[in-house]
Amino acid sequence: MSGELSRLGSTGGLDRVHGRGNVTPRIQRAVEQAVALEHGRAIIQAARVRGVDYVGTEAMQTVAGITDLETLYLQRSPLGEGRFKLIADTVTCAVAGIVAETGRS
Numbered sequence: 001m002s003g004e005l006s007r008l009g010s011t012g013g014l015d016r017v018h019g020r021g022n023v024t025p026r027i028q029r030a031v032e033q034a035v036a037l038e039h040g041r042a043i044i045q046a047a048r049v050r051g052v053d054y055v056g057t058e059a060m061q062t063v064a065g066i067t068d069l070e071t072l073y074l075q076r077s078p079l080g081e082g083r084f085k086l087i088a089d090t091v092t093c094a095v096a097g098i099v100a101e102t103g104r105s
Contacts, residue, residue, distance in 0.1 A: 055102040059095045066091050 023031075070088040074081055 052099075052102055055099055059099045062095050063092050 066088050070084045073084050077084075
């Protein structure tokens with residue numbers, strides 16, 4: 001996004017508006033405010049993307065770790081297979097719920 005901002009320059013693209021005739025200060029302020037608002041919205045959306053990415057990455061690592069533990073304990077105690085599977089599936093569902101909730105907010 002910073003590349004886009006530098007491409008627009010310090011006027012935020014107002015120089016294009018100036019090329020079409022006289023622009024009153026009121027219109028110039030309105031355009032500047034609208035551009036600033038859109039930039040703010042873009043920054044917020046980018047932060048949301050980063051947040052969902054972080055939560056998703058942590059969730060994947062957690063599920064991988066639970067799967068590794070389930071495999072290890074199955075080798076040690078094969079009779080606990082049902083219990084281990086239930087615990088691993090419960091944790092995985094809880095983590096998936098957190099990821100889904102993060103994506104919705």
